[in-house]
Amino acid sequence: xxxxxxxxxxxxxxxxxxxxxxxxxxxxxxxxxxxxxxxxxxxxxxxxxxxxxxxxxxxxxxxxxxxxxxxxxxxxxxxxxxxxxxxxxxxxxxxxxxxxxxxxxxxxxxxxxxxxxxxxxxxxxxxxxxxxxxxxxxxxxxxxx
Amino acid sequence: xxxxxxxxxxxxxxxxxxxxxxxxxxxxxxxxxxxxxxxxxxxxxxxxxxxxxxxxxxxxxxxxxxxxxxxxxxxxxxxxxxxxxxxxxxxxxxxxxxxxxxxxxxxxxxxxxxxxxxxxxxxxxxxxxxxxxxxxxxxxxxxxx
DNA sequence: CATATTTAAGACTATTTATTCCTAATTAAG
DNA sequence: CTTAATTAGGAATAAATAGTCTTAAATATG
Ligand code: SF4
Ligand code: SF4
Numbered sequence: 647x648x649x650x651x652x653x654x655x656x657x658x659x660x661x662x663x664x665x666x667x668x669x670x671x672x673x674x675x676x677x678x679x680x681x682x683x684x685x686x687x688x689x690x691x692x693x694x695x696x697x698x699x700x701x702x703x704x705x706x707x708x709x710x711x712x713x714x715x716x717x718x719x720x721x722x723x724x725x726x727x728x729x730x731x732x733x734x735x736x737x738x739x740x741x742x743x744x745x746x747x748x749x750x751x752x753x754x755x756x757x758x759x760x761x762x763x764x765x766x767x768x769x770x771x772x773x774x775x776x777x778x779x780x781x782x783x784x785x786x787x788x789x790x791x
Numbered sequence: 792x793x794x795x796x797x798x799x800x801x802x803x804x805x806x807x808x809x810x811x812x813x814x815x816x817x818x819x820x821x822x823x824x825x826x827x828x829x830x831x832x833x834x835x836x837x838x839x840x841x842x843x844x845x846x847x848x849x850x851x852x853x854x855x856x857x858x859x860x861x862x863x864x865x866x867x868x869x870x871x872x873x874x875x876x877x878x879x880x881x882x883x884x885x886x887x888x889x890x891x892x893x894x895x896x897x898x899x900x901x902x903x904x905x906x907x908x909x910x911x912x913x914x915x916x917x918x919x920x921x922x923x924x925x926x927x928x929x930x931x932x933x934x935x936x
Numbered sequence: 937c938a939t940a941t942t943t944a945a946g947a948c949t950a951t952t953t954a955t956t957c958c959t960a961a962t963t964a965a966g
Numbered sequence: 967c968t969t970a971a972t973t974a975g976g977a978a979t980a981a982a983t984a985g986t987c988t989t990a991a992a993t994a995t996g
Contacts, residue, residue, distance in 0.1 A: 647794055647877075647881055647882060647884050647908065647911070648793060648884055649792055649884070649886050649904070650886060650887065650888075651953075651954085652953075652954060652955090653953085653954085654887075655886075655887045655888050658887055659887055673972095675971085675972070675973090676972085676973075677971095677972080686954095686955065686956075688955075688956055688957070689954080689955060689956080691973070691974085692955090692974095692975095692976095694973085695973075695974065695975080698973090698974090705972090705973055705974085706962090706963085706972085706973080707961070707962040707963060707971085707972050707973045707974080708961095708962055708963030708964055708970090708971060708972055708973085709963065709964045709965070709970065709971045709972065710963090710964070710971080710972085711962080711963070711964085711971075711972050711973065712972075712973080713973085724900070732792075736792055737792060739792050739793055739794070741794050741795060741800075742795065742799075742800045742803055742804055743795075743800050755869070755918075755923070758910075758911070758914040758918075759794070759911075761910070761914075762907055762910055762911045762914075763792065765903075765906070765907055765910065766792070766903070766904075766907045769903040769906075769907070773900075773903075778900070796983075796984085797983075797984060797985085798983085798984080818942095820941090820942070820943090821942080821943075822941095822942080831984095831985065831986075833985070833986055833987070834984080834985055834986080836943070836944085837944095837945095837946095837985085839943085840943075840944065840945080843943090843944090850942090850943060850944085851942085851943080851992090851993085852941085852942050852943045852944080852991070852992040852993060853940095853941060853942055853943085853991095853992055853993030853994055854940070854941045854942065854993070854994045854995070855941080855942085855993095855994075856941075856942050856943065856992085856993070856994085857942075857943080858943085
């Protein structure tokens, strides 16, 4: 069950890095993130550009430039991140994708698919980046090997 | 959240058609299924060929040939179908896909991702094709428009 | 046996997603 | 002003997924 595209996976990991290891200065460079996580610098740059466009990040060019969260990590819920990375319709997708769905009668698997989606959405909307960053810092969980 | 590939979606729908509208004779032709559901005949054929190879279906060539379930619909759980269509590792996939995962410490989202997966897996393993077929027949749910 | 029907097999094409690469714009610092 | 560092933008390439098409094999029927 592929929950996230590569964009989603890399984007999330890179963001979590930023949250978990905030720089001394105002901005953290993409190069440092991608190098540390072993991700493609160009790919991460592309992903972050979109997050910047969507207002989740702010960026600054030039020496000692980089990216930073647009608001405190406490106020950014995983849900917002996922939607930014995967599209706002992320939780609207259906399991078997019937034409004209959502209308009249549901398909055979609608009920528990909805349950599962709702649960995940709920979890995501309750989890802040700050919390995850803290877990990473205390090494309760890990971001790489 | 894309849960199933096109192969998975079409395959499941086509299978459910077979279960819900079993033929008078022993086999149901792929042509009838694909025409009725508005799916590509060739694509469905391709998908079914794999299900046949995996022992979920049996096929028979020639006039009044077609495909049939290899065992009673009561004994086929959705889980088996999904795994056949999407690969046995379907429920092993992880959310952010860290290298060497499952080993030492989990990543930040492992816990609730596991919950969700377990729930879905459980639902799937409790739901038989027979049950879904019955729901379709009684029009409690629908397979197409 | 001849023909029509149906699945099997796999090549081929198209579309989407993933990834890399090149060039421009911005800015700090000497 | 020059240079180096950094993100911005978008083109180009690669890989994976989706979908089509052609030919072969099997089988029923007359
Ligand atoms: S009923 Fe629900 S799961 Fe089924 S096709 Fe519609 S939206 Fe998707
Ligand atoms: S800890 Fe779990 S969710 Fe996180 S990368 Fe590993 S398997 Fe995936």
